[in-house]
Amino acid sequence: xxxxxxxxxxxxxxxxxxxxxxxxxxxxxxxxxxxxxxxxxxxxxxxxxxxxxxxxxxxxxxxxxxxxxxxxxxxxxxxxxxxxxxxxxxxxxxxxxxxxxxxxxxxxxxxxxxxxxxxxxxxxxxxxxxxxxxxxxxxxxxxxxxxxxxxxxxxxxxxxxxxxxxxxxxxxxxxxxxxxxxxxxxxxxxxxxx
Amino acid sequence: xxxxxxxxxxxxxxxxxxxxxxxxxxxxxxxxxxxxxxxxxxxxxxxxxxxxxxxxxxxxxxxxxxxxxxxxxxxxxxxxxxxxxxxxxxxxxxxxxxxxxxxxxxxxxxxxxxxxxxxxxxxxxxxxxxxxxxxxxxxxxxxxxxxxxxxxxxxxxxxxxxxxxxxxxxxxxxxxxxxxxxxxxxxxxxxxxx
DNA sequence: GGTGGACGATAACATATGTTATTAAGTCAG
DNA sequence: CTGACTTAATAACATATGTTATCGTCCACC
Numbered sequence: 198x199x200x201x202x203x204x205x206x207x208x209x210x211x212x213x214x215x216x217x218x219x220x221x222x223x224x225x226x227x228x229x230x231x232x233x234x235x236x237x238x239x240x241x242x243x244x245x246x247x248x249x250x251x252x253x254x255x256x257x258x259x260x261x262x263x264x265x266x267x268x269x270x271x272x273x274x275x276x277x278x279x280x281x282x283x284x285x286x287x288x289x290x291x292x293x294x295x296x297x298x299x300x301x302x303x304x305x306x307x308x309x310x311x312x313x314x315x316x317x318x319x320x321x322x323x324x325x326x327x328x329x330x331x332x333x334x335x336x337x338x339x340x341x342x343x344x345x346x347x348x349x350x351x352x353x354x355x356x357x358x359x360x361x362x363x364x365x366x367x368x369x370x371x372x373x374x375x376x377x378x379x380x381x382x383x384x385x386x387x388x389x390x391x
Numbered sequence: 392x393x394x395x396x397x398x399x400x401x402x403x404x405x406x407x408x409x410x411x412x413x414x415x416x417x418x419x420x421x422x423x424x425x426x427x428x429x430x431x432x433x434x435x436x437x438x439x440x441x442x443x444x445x446x447x448x449x450x451x452x453x454x455x456x457x458x459x460x461x462x463x464x465x466x467x468x469x470x471x472x473x474x475x476x477x478x479x480x481x482x483x484x485x486x487x488x489x490x491x492x493x494x495x496x497x498x499x500x501x502x503x504x505x506x507x508x509x510x511x512x513x514x515x516x517x518x519x520x521x522x523x524x525x526x527x528x529x530x531x532x533x534x535x536x537x538x539x540x541x542x543x544x545x546x547x548x549x550x551x552x553x554x555x556x557x558x559x560x561x562x563x564x565x566x567x568x569x570x571x572x573x574x575x576x577x578x579x580x581x582x583x584x585x
Numbered sequence: 586g587g588t589g590g591a592c593g594a595t596a597a598c599a600t601a602t603g604t605t606a607t608t609a610a611g612t613c614a615g
Numbered sequence: 616c617t618g619a620c621t622t623a624a625t626a627a628c629a630t631a632t633g634t635t636a637t638c639g640t641c642c643a644c645c
Binding site: 567570573 | 602604
């Protein structure tokens with residue numbers, strides 16, 4: 198959720214490598230909780246292999262906020278930065294290999310990064326990227342029907358549809374599993390008479 | 392949308408004051424476009440008086456993304472940072488007094504700010520704040536019905552309901568004006584037999 | 586080889602929300 | 616004052632989505 202800049206700003210990779218020794222490698226099964234709802238985030242999590250979701254509990258019903266895959270970083274950002282209880286939990290969907298970087302080292306890394314040339318611009322761009330993601334999710338809810346949102350997912354991020362069980366996707370789209378099933382069958386029908 | 396830190400980080404006010412001479416004061420009527428959709432954002436906008444909205448056009452129908460009031464800053468963040476066309480437009484709702492700070496000075500100010508002690512932590516907190524706002528908007532759509540979202544607005548940000556015309560609020564909640572009207576009358580009925 | 590659980594499809598019905606049209610009140614320029 | 620315009624409420628109907636229940640398939644586990 199913060200700095201998966203490895204591909205975007207290659208000149209920063211040296212910093213990442215420098216902090217590798219402080220990262221703890223973990224090999225975990227599916228449905229492993231990496232951060233509990235209500236706990237304060239203590240680690241920045243990097244995914245080497247597998248698939249992870251960010252979700253919260255609403256009256257016993259789980260609502261999925263975001264999915265993460267290989268070479269992406271996850272953290273409950275607000276909790277991580279401000280040392281407050283996390284509104285969301287983080288859980289593996291598939292068996293996964295992850296690296297945990299304790300917060301103190303992550304902060305230390307950022308302090309070092311700030312001494313880099315052009316870091317202000319890079320930092321702004323990184324945050325613009327994250328913020329744009331959430332603004333677009335938000336806009337999509339104002340603008341699109343659940344069916345359009347699912348079609349979008351199919352077109353823009355098909356790997357999610359392929360790898361993630363349907364009930365997680367339903368909660369991410371903001372509909373019931375029953376209705377997502379209806380949407381899928383409606384789309385399938387539309388495609389039969391081609 | 393970026394640094395309305397005046398109240399949050401008072402030690403940074405000196406920087407703000409230093410750049411005051413580069414800001415252009417404007418006194419504008421209601422329904423003035425401050426940034427057109429598709430144009431590249433060139434200014435950071437600070438609101439001294441009045442009320443402003445961020446919105447986009449969807450097949451001739453306007454969808455409101457956010458409202459801004461006194462002592463808040465507005466910009467189309469992604470466009471401002473990455474020099475790309477803005478997905479959204481910015482328009483005054485009420486007659487307003489605003490200050491425009493050209494982008495070059497805003498960037499320059501950030502570069503200077505970076506030399507401040509503890510700036511990394513402050514910057515992270517500022518961004519966590521903005522990001523949390525959008526994540527919460529997003530979560531609210533997954534979790535709540537339009538009626539709950541309106542009740543939330545009434546409780547958490549009543550000034551919006553008081554100052555903003557209803558059709559803007561409807562487009563912000565993601566419903567039609569007709570349905571918002573229904574929601575209001577339903578709430579009113581609920582309150583009559585107290 | 587069975588068995589229980591997770592996952593997904595579907596049906597029937599209830600509720601929420603959109604669409605279109607009509608009416609009324611408020612505002613503002615002439 | 617009057618007419619045009621904006622804003623808001625309401626009704627009638629159409630469509631989308633939720634709820635509950637049932638069924639079938641797949642798969643890990645005993």
